[in-house]
Amino acid sequence: MSLFVTMSCLRYHIRYLFVSVILLCLGGVFTLQAQKIGTGELRRPVQGIRNLGMGNTGIGLSFDENALFYNPAGLVGVDKILVGFPILNEVSDDSVKIVNDISKLSGSSTTADVVELLMGKRVHFRGLFDLNVIIPLGLEQQFGDLMTFGAAGGFETQLDLQVRNPVSVEIDFGFRLDRFSNLGFAMPVARGRWLVGAGVENVERCDIPLTKATIGKILSNTDLSSSFGGCELTNLKRAQTFNFGFQRRLETASAMKMIWGMTANNIGGLKFDRSDNETNPNPSDQNLELSTGLSWQPSWGPVRMLYAIDLRDLTMKHADDTYCQSNKGTDCIWKRLHIGAEFGFFPIDSGASTFAVRAGFNQGYFTYGFEFNPFIFFRFLNIQYAVYKTETGDKIGDRPDKRKVFQINFGF
Helix, strand or coil: CHHHHHHHHHHHHHHHHCHHHHHHHHHCCCCCCCEECCCCCCCCCCCCHHHHHCCCCCCCCCCCCCHHHHCHHHHHHCCCCEEEEEEEEEEEHHHHHHHHHHHCCCCCCCHHHHHHHHECCEEEEEEEEEEEEEEECCCCCCCCCCCEEEEEEEEEEEEEEEEECCCCCEEEEEEEEEEEEEEEEEEEECCCCEEEEEEEEEEEEEEEEEEEEEHHHHHHCCCHHHHCCCCCHHHCEEEEEEEEEEEEECHHHHHHCCEEEEEEEEECCECCCCCCCCCCCCCCCECCEEEEEEEECCEECCEEEEEEEEECCCCCCCCCCHHHHHCCCHHHHHCCEEEEEEEEEEEEECCEEEEEEEEEEECCEEEEEEEECCCCCCCCEEEEEEEEEEECCCCCCCCEEEEEEEEEEEEC
């Protein structure tokens, strides 16, 4: 009986407190009664769980399906046909704590008690599922004879929510929905010393930027449809862009399998379609992003070691980071620095091991993760987990957000 009462209470408080959030999801963002607030988080589409466990590196080490989104030249490193259907879920550390704390509330607790638990915490959720295929032509050599083709398509959603200001409760809310496709190819040149790749990326997006509103104003607004913009699958804004990358095998460090890479993402900009008289700036267009990275991969028997370091968005023009567009200090460099390592035991192919552990630093914050392939010799079922922090404020240390990521991938 007590369990039934507790669950009923939990459902009641969650429904009451988050009714405004549900309305936000359905309707959009206030134009008159809400205030847009900046975000310093460098959001990028399809951030891979393997990469996140390694400090979100990937410019010089992409040897799997994530190469399409980090560096298309890395497709050449895939040594066999890969087909995958990953399902990824990511939540903030605060989200896990909130669920645990709310479940402990008694049947006599009030909505104010729930608000108190949420105060100052950040709820974050990201969901991703897609289908990806990589087909290398010329499997007999380490870097292929001809070229490698890759394709991926799917959906990605992200939701952010924070409750603050105990005097007049305010909600910070943001939401993004992407439907994406990415087609790429890569090939070795100069006898495999250089690897070059390119891709075309299509994005259909609804983006509700992080916005502040009081609960009172949300609940008192009787015409939500007139003051909110909605997210509808049939009315997403479309954009297309191109990505290019290369990787250079450094012969002076051939024993270490050292690779230097560079990428140019959003060539020509990622510019969303708008009508001539449209004034809504969302989703915001994305600028050209230049990145560079270095990786080395020594082997020791059944153990594959992988180390990497990246510096991304060299020109500091990322659309989400308005602070660093005008301030080029040390904090902005740290926000673009990524360092990682992986130890894989009994490798299955170029991008997977029977078991692997990972660690790194993302923007100076510690990350870690692991991978497990229970079928040992092939990828029919791949399980991965990662924990990382990302900066959501202007400067390092302003608003770090700790997140946990779990992915299960079916494929071969």
